[in-house]
Amino acid sequence: MRTSTDVRTSTDVKKGALVAGIALLAAALTGCAPDDTTEGAGTACGSFPVTIESSLGDAVIPEKPKRVVTLGQGSADTVFALGTTPVGVEIDTWGGDSDGYQPWFRTAVEKAGDDLPELITSTPEIDVESIVELDPDVILAPQSGLSQKQFDTLSALAPTVAYPGDAWSTAWDDQIEIIGQALGQSDDADDLVDDIDARLAAVATENPEFADHSFAYLYTGEVGALGVFQENEPRAAILSKMGLRIDPVVAEQPVTEGTASSVLGLEKADLFDDTDLIFTFYSDAASKKQIEAQPLYGAIPAVERGSLVSTSDQSFVTASSLITPLTVPYVVDDYVGMIHRAIDAL
Incomplete structure (x- = not known):
């Protein structure tokens, strides 16, 4: 115990990347022993009680939490990377495995020899009774x-x-730092952010040609729809950090309130006529076929020539929509290969 390039990702490769990432985390993070009561134990252990403000109200955490429940997206990864396996996590029925665990998280927990957390349903309502039975010291839901x-x-x-601003709008690095504060490990959380930045910067350094190409990350959702993610949205942010240049036309679009994206409509597909690479995702193979058959969509030059990076692998779609200590090693190698194949089609 611890104190168009479509992709069907390789489980063995991903497990290897995750295991290597976990080993680096273990070496980098000293963390706090759960029963450490030494006064002034060090900045990584913080001091309690701690108060964390959010848009919904304050959380006053009296002592270092031992039993942690996470809700929403991404928080379980950071809690684990900081040395604590949550006792409960929200089920992922879309991007998770057949049991509802996100595969990168499950691999990390099993590799560590820990028990898998209990799964908590949130639709149509949060299963409060399950949370009561878990007797948590803290519930983390900053995203x-x-x-x-x-x-x-x-x-x-x-x-x-909860979240410091709008729902589902917490920046990835803020999320990590909030969790670090809640666990009394702010210094360790800062290290995680630095490690992620360094890993993505290394991709940019190793692939200098990425800087020569513009991109836009589009979403379709359904036939007739079209939108684009702004640069601060994690799907686009990870690509920028890997060295690609977001097309300036993206920032020119009005941001839809309460989101980090812009709803456009398919009639504005020609905004991306000069974009080198288009990124997108599909909910399944049938949706992909329907959307790519639309004349306005198919006429986007990047789509037409094959400079399209797309996937209907729901686990990959979910992981690449997050930037966490576990998702980055899960997606980055596949992403590099996909980007190179799209560049080759230019």
Whole structure:
């Protein structure tokens, strides 16, 4: 125990990358022993009580949490990377495996020899009874869609950390830092952010040609729809950090309120006539076929010539929409290969 390039990703390669990433984390993070009560134990251990503000209310955490429940996306990865395996995590019925665990998280937990957390359903309502049975010391949901009513209910069970701004809009590095604060490991959380930045910067250095090419990350969702993710949205942010240049036309589009994206409509597909690479995802193979058959979509030059990086692998889609200590090693090698194949089609 611890104190168009379509992709069907290789499980063995991904497990190897995750194992290597976990080893580096273990070497880099000293963390805090759960029963450490030494006063002034060091900046990585922080000091308690700690108060974390959010848009829904404050969470006052009296001592270092031992039993952690996570809701929303990405938080379980950071909790694990900081040395604690959560006792409960939100089920992922779309990007998860057949049991509902996100595969990069499951691999990390099993490799560490820890018990898998209990899965918590959140649709149509959060399974509060399951959370009660887990007896958490803290509930972490800084990247989630908690309502005020849900926050109040959960806060009656344990200190609950929600988002600092709008729902589902917490920056990836802020999310890591909030979790580090909640666990009394702010210094370690900063190290995780630095490690992620360094890993992605290394990709840019190793692939200098990426800087010569513009990109836009589009989303379609359904026939007739079209939108684009802004550069601060994780899907686009990870590509920028890997060295690609987001097309300036993206920033010119009005941002849809409450999101980090712009809803455009398929009639504006020609905005991307000069974009070198188009990134997108599909919910499944049938959706891919329908969307790519639309004349306006198919006429986007990058799509037409094959400079399209796309996938309907739901686990990869989910992982690449997050920037966490576990998702980056899960997606980055595949992404590099996909990008090279799209560049070759220019």
